[in-house]
Amino acid sequence: MTRIDIRHYDHRDAAELRPLLLEVYTEVYAAAVENNPFASVDRFAEGLDGWSAKPGWSCTVGYDNDGQTVGYAYGAPLPKDARWWGGLLTDVPADVITETGTRTYALSELMVRTPWRKTGTARRLHDALLAERTEERATLLVDQTHPKVHALYESWGWTTLGDLRPRLENAPLFHAMLRPTAPPSTH
Numbered sequence: 225m226t227r228i229d230i231r232h233y234d235h236r237d238a239a240e241l242r243p244l245l246l247e248v249y250t251e252v253y254a255a256a257v258e259n260n261p262f263a264s265v266d267r268f269a270e271g272l273d274g275w276s277a278k279p280g281w282s283c284t285v286g287y288d289n290d291g292q293t294v295g296y297a298y299g300a301p302l303p304k305d306a307r308w309w310g311g312l313l314t315d316v317p318a319d320v321i322t323e324t325g326t327r328t329y330a331l332s333e334l335m336v337r338t339p340w341r342k343t344g345t346a347r348r349l350h351d352a353l354l355a356e357r358t359e360e361r362a363t364l365l366v367d368q369t370h371p372k373v374h375a376l377y378e379s380w381g382w383t384t385l386g387d388l389r390p391r392l393e394n395a396p397l398f399h400a401m402l403r404p405t406a407p408p409s410t411h
C-alpha cells in the first residue's frame with residue numbers, strides 16, 4: 225500500500241499552499257464547477273482566502289511517496305459573533321450555538337483526489353486535523369443532496385444538528401453537524 229505522509233500547516237503557510245489547494249479543488253470539484261455557481265473556483269478561492277487569513281486556521285495535506293498531493297482538510301475556530309449559525313433553519317436551544325471564540329472548530333473543507341478515495345486517507349486527514357485542536361467540539365456542513373457523504377460523517381462520530389442554508393447567493397441546503405474534537409471513546 226502507498227504510504228501517505230500527512231503534514232500540518234497554519235495561516236503562515238497559506239500563501240505558499242494556495243495554488244496547490246486551488247489545483248486540487250479544481251480537479252475534485254470539476255463537475256460541480258461546470259454546473260453550480262456556488263461551486264465556482266472564484267467563489268472557492270474567495271472562501272479559502274477568508275478562512276486561511278484567520279489566525280486559528282489549520283490545514284492537513286496528504287502526500288504520497290512521490291510527493292504528489294492526495295488531498296487535504298482545513299478549518300478554523302468560529303469567532304464569538306460567528307456568521308456560521310446565521311443560516312440555521314432548525315430551532316435549537318440558544319446555548320447550543322453560542323460561540324466564545326474558543327469553543328468550536330469549523331471543518332470547512334475535506335477533499336481527496338479520486339485515486340486515493342476509499343483508502344482511509346480522507347479519515348486520516350480529518351482525524352489528524354481535529355487531533356491538534358484545543359476547541360471542545362467541531363462543526364461542518366454537508367450538502368443535503370450528498371446523503372452518502374452525510375452517512376460517512378455519521379460513521380465518523382458526527383451528529384446532525386439541523387438544516388442550514390448559508391446566507392450566500394446560490395447556497396444549497398446543508399445538514400449542520402457537530403462532533404467532539406476528541407475521538408469518541410472506544411471503551
Ligand SMILES: CC(C)(COP(=O)(O)OP(=O)(O)OC[C@H]1O[C@@H](n2cnc3c(N)ncnc32)[C@H](O)[C@@H]1OP(=O)(O)O)[C@@H](O)C(=O)NCCC(=O)NCCS
Nearest residue numbers: 252334335336340341342343346347365366370372373376
Ligand atoms: C468526501 C471524501 C473526502 C470521502 O472520501 P472517502 O472516505 O475515501 O469516501 P468515498 O470517496 O468512498 O465517499 C463515500 C461515498 O460518498 C460518495 N461521495 C463522495 N463525495 C461525494 C460528492 N461530492 N457528491 C456525492 N457523493 C459523494 C462517494 O461516491 C461514496 O459513495 P459509494 O460508497 O457509493 O462509492 C471524498 O469522497 C471526496 O473528496 N469527495 C469530494 C469532495 C467532497 O464532497 N467533500 C466533502 C464536503 S462536505
